[in-house]
Amino acid sequence: MVYAIPTNHKTARLGLSVSRQVEAPPRRNRIKRLLRETFRLMQHDFPRPYDIVIVVRPHEPMTLAEYQRLLS
Numbered sequence: 001m002v003y004a005i006p007t008n009h010k011t012a013r014l015g016l017s018v019s020r021q022v023e024a025p026p027r028r029n030r031i032k033r034l035l036r037e038t039f040r041l042m043q044h045d046f047p048r049p050y051d052i053v054i055v056v057r058p059h060e061p062m063t064l065a066e067y068q069r070l071l072s
Contacts, residue, residue, distance in 0.1 A: 001054070001055040001057070002052065002053070002054050002055075002071065003052070003053045003054075003055075004050045004051070004052045004053075005050060005051045006048055006049070006050055007049050007050060007051045008049075009049050009051075010049065011043070011049055012039075012043040012046060012049045012050050012051070012052065013049075013050075013051045013052070014035075014036065014039045014043075014052050014053075014054070015051070015052065015053040015054070016032055016035060016036070016053075016054050016056065017053065017054070017055045017056065018031060018032055018056040019056075021058055022056055022057070022058050022059075023058065027061060030061050031056060031061050032056075034061065034062070034063075034064055034067050035054055035056070035067060037064060038064060038067040038068050038071055039052065039071070041068065042068060042071055042072065045072070
């Protein structure tokens, strides 16, 4: 789930919510790292700064390109 709200800040901000139901800690951390990198690479593609909150549901970790496709 992705929630995005336009903001008046100069830069976009990211919030992640990953519950303990999302597998073991190494897998959760990998998912968070990939989502942060996806946001870092794509934040300048948005027409204006947004506050983005991503709520992660249990799933198998995907590749960076797949997360980019989902966020776009």
